[in-house]
Amino acid sequence: MIYTALSNLWFGFGVALEPQNLMWCFAGVLIGNLVGVLPGMGPLATISMMLPLTFAMKPVGAVLLLAGIMYGAQYGGAICSILLNLPCHPPHAITCLDGYPMTKQGRGGVALSLTVMASFIGASWGIVEMIFLSPVLVSLALDFGPTEICSLMLLGLLGGSTLAKGPAIKGVCMTIFGLLLGSIGVDVQTGIDRFTFGVSELYDGIELVALALGFFGVAEFMLNINSLDAKSRTYSNVGFRDMRPTRQDIRRSFFPMIRGTLTGSLCALIPGAGPTIASFVAYSVEKKVSKTPERFGTGMIEGVVGPETSTHSSVQGDFIPTMSLGIPGDAVMALLLGALMIQGIVPGPQLIGEHPDIFWGLVASFWLGNILLVVLNVPLIGIWVKLLTIPYRYLYPSALFFVCIGVYSAKNSFFPVGEVMVFGVLGYLLNRLGFHPAPILLGYVLGPRFEENFGRAMLISRGSFEIFITRPISAIFVVASILLVGSQIWMRRKRRPAATRDTPHPA
Amino acid sequence: MTTIGLSFAWVGRTYGFGTTMRPGPGFMPTALGVVLAILGLVITIGALNATEDQAEESILPANPSWRGWACILGGILAFMIFGKIGGLLPAAFSCVFISASGDRAATLKGSLLLAAAITLFGALLFSVVLQMPIPLLQWSPS
Numbered sequence: 001m002i003y004t005a006l007s008n009l010w011f012g013f014g015v016a017l018e019p020q021n022l023m024w025c026f027a028g029v030l031i032g033n034l035v036g037v038l039p040g041m042g043p044l045a046t047i048s049m050m051l052p053l054t055f056a057m058k059p060v061g062a063v064l065l066l067a068g069i070m071y072g073a074q075y076g077g078a079i080c081s082i083l084l085n086l087p088c089h090p091p092h093a094i095t096c097l098d099g100y101p102m103t104k105q106g107r108g109g110v111a112l113s114l115t116v117m118a119s120f121i122g123a124s125w126g127i128v129e130m131i132f133l134s135p136v137l138v139s140l141a142l143d144f145g146p147t148e149i150c151s152l153m154l155l156g157l158l159g160g161s162t163l164a165k166g167p168a169i170k171g172v173c174m175t176i177f178g179l180l181l182g183s184i185g186v187d188v189q190t191g192i193d194r195f196t197f198g199v200s201e202l203y204d205g206i207e208l209v210a211l212a213l214g215f216f217g218v219a220e221f222m223l224n225i226n227s228l229d230a231k232s233r234t235y236s237n238v239g240f241r242d243m244r245p246t247r248q249d250i251r252r253s254f255f256p257m258i259r260g261t262l263t264g265s266l267c268a269l270i271p272g273a274g275p276t277i278a279s280f281v282a283y284s285v286e287k288k289v290s291k292t293p294e295r296f297g298t299g300m301i302e303g304v305v306g307p308e309t310s311t312h313s314s315v316q317g318d319f320i321p322t323m324s325l326g327i328p329g330d331a332v333m334a335l336l337l338g339a340l341m342i343q344g345i346v347p348g349p350q351l352i353g354e355h356p357d358i359f360w361g362l363v364a365s366f367w368l369g370n371i372l373l374v375v376l377n378v379p380l381i382g383i384w385v386k387l388l389t390i391p392y393r394y395l396y397p398s399a400l401f402f403v404c405i406g407v408y409s410a411k412n413s414f415f416p417v418g419e420v421m422v423f424g425v426l427g428y429l430l431n432r433l434g435f436h437p438a439p440i441l442l443g444y445v446l447g448p449r450f451e452e453n454f455g456r457a458m459l460i461s462r463g464s465f466e467i468f469i470t471r472p473i474s475a476i477f478v479v480a481s482i483l484l485v486g487s488q489i490w491m492r493r494k495r496r497p498a499a500t501r502d503t504p505h506p507a
Numbered sequence: 508m509t510t511i512g513l514s515f516a517w518v519g520r521t522y523g524f525g526t527t528m529r530p531g532p533g534f535m536p537t538a539l540g541v542v543l544a545i546l547g548l549v550i551t552i553g554a555l556n557a558t559e560d561q562a563e564e565s566i567l568p569a570n571p572s573w574r575g576w577a578c579i580l581g582g583i584l585a586f587m588i589f590g591k592i593g594g595l596l597p598a599a600f601s602c603v604f605i606s607a608s609g610d611r612a613a614t615l616k617g618s619l620l621l622a623a624a625i626t627l628f629g630a631l632l633f634s635v636v637l638q639m640p641i642p643l644l645q646w647s648p649s
Contacts, residue, residue, distance in 0.1 A: 122640060218579065398603065400603070401606075403583075414591055
């Protein structure tokens with residue numbers, strides 16, 4: 001088994017090293033790193049902006065580019081949170097706790113270089129996991145019929161919505177809303193148009209790009225405008241020379257890296273528990289293990305390295321269910337799947353067999369991309385730090401223009417641009433009400449496939465719901481879903497007396 | 508308090524979704540609509556119970572920036588309108604200029620410069636390099 005995996009990996013490197021693919025991979029990590037550093041710009045918005053540009057590309061290049069943006073942004077986000085105490089992306093919120101105090105002590109450079117190292121180690125482990133685990137999952141999943149796929153999707157959707165940010169019930173609401181949005185347009189099975197209200201532009205359904213950019217582009221601009229205050233940049237003078245860690249630093253961060261890797265890869269295996277949860281778990285583990293837990297928060301290198309490693313290892317691990325089962329764990333993965341579907345590639349267990357170049361090329365490009373990122377981040381740190389000083393008032397109008405033209409070019413029509421506006425306002429309102437829009441995207445991407453497989457399962461069983469319980473594998477997924485929901489309710493009950501505050505918290 | 512009002516609107520809307528469906532293809536939306544409506548009710552009840560300690564939690568932030576929001580949305584609208592009748596150049600310029608004016612620290616000169624720069628860059632990138640089928644300048648007011 002190891003032999004086949006290695007030969008497949010070799011093949012993957014062949015794909016990823018083709019000049020064109022290598023270029024896309026580099027472009028991806030560069031753009032990703034850039035938006036990761038810029039405050040107020042997220043990887044989600046960037047990926048959806050680039051999405052229309054990838055329509056004309058070959059599928060491999062498109063996936064490498066989009067995936068590169070995603071993990072590139074993870075590296076860039078660390079710079080922002082350590083030097084400015086600005087958690088641009090949720091997984092880095094925890095890095096700020098000890099990273100910024102280190103910056104204040106003048107050791108920000110050390111924190112950064114160790115973070116880059118930690119990220120690389122975490123990512124490498126995630127990739128190894130992906131190489132060996134995905135084929136196993138696929139061989140299991142190839143026997144899945146529509147019934148199993150349906151209940152697996154149910155589990156994935158519930159996991160993605162309940163474990164994400166914010167109260168679980170609101171997450172579920174958003175997922176269902178997404179599923180409903182996905183049902184707009186002509187029904188695949190009967191050819192009847194639904195919810196189009198006679199608007200012919202809606203027959204093809206809502207544009208994925210418009211949905212994503214509305215919720216994560218325009219809505220974010222509206223949240224951030226005039227409220228993103230300038231942070232003090234007095235400590236952010238970091239050069240290459242400040243980045244050399246002492247021997248003691250390396251020794252202290254060795255075990256946190258290993259522990260972070262483990263927690264990260266475990267979190268990646270639970271559907272829906274993405275990098276954010278992984279980083280929180282890793283931080284609390286470090287605090288538990290440490291001999292001096294009271295000193296956390298004052299610039300402990302362990303508190304920076306552990307969570308960062310775990311974030312990266314789970315980011316790569318997230319690709320496992322996405323690529324091998326076709327079930328995305330979070331909104332970014334849902335977007336990637338959407339990109340594949342636009343290219344005419346059906347995600348699911350058959351993907352690795354039918355398109356080995358995509359899967360193995362992607363795996364190999366992860367390694368190349370991570371090496372590129374280390375090269376980009378260590379010597380060029382000064383440039384990234386300079387970029388932090390670009391004011392938001394120059395950023396968002398430019399980004400808005402890219403949003404508009406991106407959406408326009410998806411269909412060469414101005415109608416989706418209007419959709420963006422509607423979703424932007426809606427996304428802003430939802431955010432203020434404490435509904436996080438990320439699960440909507442999950443529901444939207446999975447919706448049509450869920451419905452299709454549900455319909456097929458119903459055909460097989462002649463309209464009886466029993467089929468979901470009588471089939472063993474499907475029954476396991478159903479039980480797991482019930483356990484997931486049950487544990488959420490139980491935890492809420494337990495938590496309530498301690499803290500009744502369940503206020504909607506704008507993200 | 509606004510939370511509650513909007514939750515009600517939410518619930519009402521989902522009922523509309525659920526009941527007006529045709530039987531065959533409408534099965535899934537109906538079922539989902541009902542579930543969503545129930546969840547919406549649960550949230551509403553929860554919000555009603557917890558109103559005492561979070562009464563001032565409102566849909567507007569502490570200092571609403573109407574101008575900023577209007578400018579962002581106006582920028583998109585301008586892109587649509589000018590793009591339809593005038594092509595890429597006026598669309599890009601108006602979009603960036605209008606949205607840039609939304610920031611409190613924005614100056615007329617700064618916004619104009621930024622808009623010009625982005626327009627130039629955008630025209631080069633999308634029309635020349637990427638060969639997108641959108642005219643740079645045209646006149647088709649209809």
